[in-house]
Amino acid sequence: MKSAFTIGLWLASTILQAGDVSIKHAEATMESNNNYRFSVTLEHGDTGWEHYADQWQVLTTTGEALGTRTLLHPHVNEQPFTRSLGGVRVPEHINTVIIRARDSVHGVSTQQYRLELPR
Numbered sequence: 001m002k003s004a005f006t007i008g009l010w011l012a013s014t015i016l017q018a019g020d021v022s023i024k025h026a027e028a029t030m031e032s033n034n035n036y037r038f039s040v041t042l043e044h045g046d047t048g049w050e051h052y053a054d055q056w057q058v059l060t061t062t063g064e065a066l067g068t069r070t071l072l073h074p075h076v077n078e079q080p081f082t083r084s085l086g087g088v089r090v091p092e093h094i095n096t097v098i099i100r101a102r103d104s105v106h107g108v109s110t111q112q113y114r115l116e117l118p119r
Helices: 004-018
Strands: 022-032 035-043 053-059 065-070 081-089 096-103 113-116
Touching: 022 081, 022 096, 022 113, 035 053, 035 065, 035 096, 053 081, 065 081
Parallel strands: none
Antiparallel strands: 022 035, 035 081, 053 065, 053 096, 096 113
């Protein structure tokens, strides 16, 4: 039988191996006047409910949040995965947005994905 210490070390190493969430691809499609649908592909070593990619956001280049897609469950067996968010209103003067993602252990990833908007 494994000791609690051994199990604790195994869990800690599993969580650390997952690392930050990575944004593999993103695209924007104009739905209507200044409203966009964003599709974002993420990759993360989800291990289950204790550590998984749980959100991505669309931001202006100055950091203002325009839209947030909350991910409600882990994607352990579906990597990478793509999720979309529609109805994101982007001010007319904005031509570039930033996509950032986070996971439930490390928080917001240091990666920022710049995306030019189709006009």
